[in-house]
Amino acid sequence: MKRIGILTAGGDTPTMNATIQGAVVRANQLKIEILGLIKGFNSLFNPRVPHVHLNPLYQEIPEMDPTKGGTMIGSSRDYVDPNKTEELDIVAHRLERLRIEGLICVGGDGTLNGLQPLAERLPTVLAPKTIDNDLGLNYPEEPNEWVRVHEPQSKNGYHYEHRASQAIFDLDYIVNYVTPGYATAVYVSASGVERIRTTAESHRRIAIIEVMGRHSGYIALGSAYGRPDIILVPEHPLNIEHLVERVKQLYDLQKNVVIVCGEGIVDEQGNELGAETRTSDPAGNIALSGAAEALRHKMIHMIGDRYFQLYRRGESAREAIFTRKVGHTQRGGRPIVFDRFYAAQLGAKAVELLLEGRNNAVSILQYTGAKGFQVNGYDANRFRDRWGHIHARRMFSQFYDPIQMKPSRLGINYLLPIFTDAIGDDDMEHIRRTLFAPGNLAQPYHSINTDINKRIRYLEEEK
Ligand code: F6P
DSSP: OOEEEEEEOSSOOTTHHHHHHHHHHHHHHHTOEEEEETTTTHHHHSTTOOEEESOGGGOOOTTOOTTSOSOTTOOOOOOOOTTOHHHHHHHHHHHHHTTOOEEEEEEOHHHHHHHTTGGGTSOEEEEEOOTTOOSSBSSTTGGGGEEEEEOTTSSSSEEEEEOOOOOOOOGGGOBSOOOTTHHHHHHHHHHHHHHHHHHHHHTTOEEEEEEOOTTOOHHHHHGGGGOOSEEEOTTSOOOHHHHHHHHHHHHHHHSOEEEEEETTOBOTTSOBSSEEEEOSOTTOOEEEEOHHHHHHHHHHHHHOHHHHHHTTSOSOHHHHEEEEEOGGGGTSSOOOHHHHHHHHHHHHHHHHHHHTTOOSEEEEEEEETTTEEEEEEEEGGGGBOTTSOBOOOOOOGGGEETTTTEEOHHHHHHHHHHHTTOSOHHHHHHHHHHTTOTHHHHSOOOOHHHHHHHHOBOOOOOO
């Protein structure tokens, strides 16, 4: 292989540039050219296929910076429709004209579903990223446990349900223990929780902090590092009576309560508390909003004003209970060292997979108690259920204790290897050196897009 393409797709994470750089460093060693395709799969729909040569003369371009969040080549949630075979042929032809012999897609479960039809046209592999930590399997048999349940009124005529597992769980057998982006998202969320705490303490308030993750509670679980009193995850339906009782106990004792809720939390009937909107990605992912606000309304209703007035801690429940979203700060900014390091290795491994002749494979990060973290390759087919669909991984339900509403002992054991040394000295030094640099006040922000724009090349029109 002399030339490969790389694209970044789906919601961004702080680690995409580190993955690109890892791939480029390895490609330089192997004397392979890498073209970065602009804005994910979107570039392939454009007859001119905007692209950037990332390693002219097998040297990385100076804009490449693994410590910079986001993605220098842009991302989108566009995907190739597997049923549009003509469009797929055109896309494959465009890549051929660019002399691209293999493709690396940096993405999550949506991207892995999205690249399936392309892998039938040219060697294609995935380097994982997602803050949601939902690309992977809690145990290898997990895809076989999904069943389709007939539902005539739904769009597809069915919905998926996950059958109870027969597998004996072991941390060592998790497939793709953790994805690049997750550690930084948790770092931001946990820091946010710590900061909200002191203001809730001062003003005798109850804070509900919403974190991302869609239907997967991994970010909420990790936010335990910020020491909230209560964590709510989508995998365990909300028991509002139990929650309110616990909130009152805590409030009596400490005059403030901090609750973290995953954006995908559901009530006892399994309905999301927040609102849903469809996105365009082929994993069927949906965007969720408003879980914390919906929870606040329920709590205001159940606790009532009198409770706060009796304590002389506020006029009303409405005033005492407030919500904050960590929001897109979870997805942006500089990646912490754990994320950078493994993102780069996974990018390098993706190049190796292509060279080994693997197609439709994924570079994954494995963890065992005996060996620590190791990068490996895994066939994408093993992520697929019997209908070919790749499901987002949900947080392993036993990582959470629904009575305490906190991580279980197993959940704590899961988190420790990722986070104990996740922050590097340089991560802290970076803040010290750069945040209050005098130049920040006078100089405008210089966007990477401005520089990359000058390097974008196009495929010539076909004669
Ligand atoms: O998948 C990553 C993620 O950040 C989710 O946690 C969140 O629900 C979604 O993307 C938000 O998407 P958007 O940035 O398109 O609003």
